[in-house]
Amino acid sequence: NAGVTQTPKFRILKIGQSMTLQCTQDMNHNYMYWYRQDPGMGLKLIYYSVGAGITDKGEVPNGYNVSRSTTEDFPLRLELAAPSQTSVYFCASSYMTGGYNSPLHFGNGTRLTVT
Amino acid sequence: AQSVTQPDIHITVSEGASLELRCNYSYGATPYLFWYVQSPGQGLQLLLKYFSGDTLVQGIKGFEAEFKRSQSSFNLRKPSVHWSDAAEYFCAVMDTGRRALTFGSGTRLQVQP
Secondary structure (H helix, E strand, C coil): CCCEEEECCEEEECCCCCEEEEEEECCCCCEEEEEEECCCCCEEEEEEEEECCEEEECCCCCCEEECCCCCCECCEEECCCCHHHCEEEEEEEECCCCCCCCCCEECCCEEEEEC | CCEEECCCCEEEEECCCCEEECCEEECCCCCCEEEEEECCCCCEEEEEEECCCCCEEECHHHCEEEEEHHHCEEEEEECCCCHHHCEEEEEEEEECCCCEEEECCCEEEEEEC
């Protein structure tokens, strides 16, 4: 059972470079999410998706882009990396139907440093 | 907008001692509440959740939490802590508009032998 898989685990970028953080899930979940975790700040929602072809902004979307062409994959794109984007990034998924009590399942994270 | 406050940034307890981690939420309607645990270098694992019914919720690894509407609290408890419980603990509330979780800032638990 792979669950939510994120790649890479670690990455160092120079200012202005771009990269894509990959996320895939094998649980046929309709909802997928990207969070960033900064020390002492908890997790902040960057973007989320309610299904293939549908994405929306979270609390902190600036500097990021996403796409959802399939149910399984939800990549996060950084176009012009800035030091403020140094963080740990978590992808999550959930199967949401009519209620609100479905938990989110998290990947193990990508640690990104921008210098 | 909903929010979650975890007042304690860092807690240290002795192995075998009891534990209570505090969580206060701000939400207009009936909240859907969750506790997650994060071990170093790992993702978040669900401990338990509350959405209705009995206000005392049992979770995995011997944890429980009590929902108190009058105090807007959802505190996590464990009767006897084990060294393997050392981790960071996050309380979260469901944003029913986005169907995404809003997290508190976390409490880091250290366990002394």
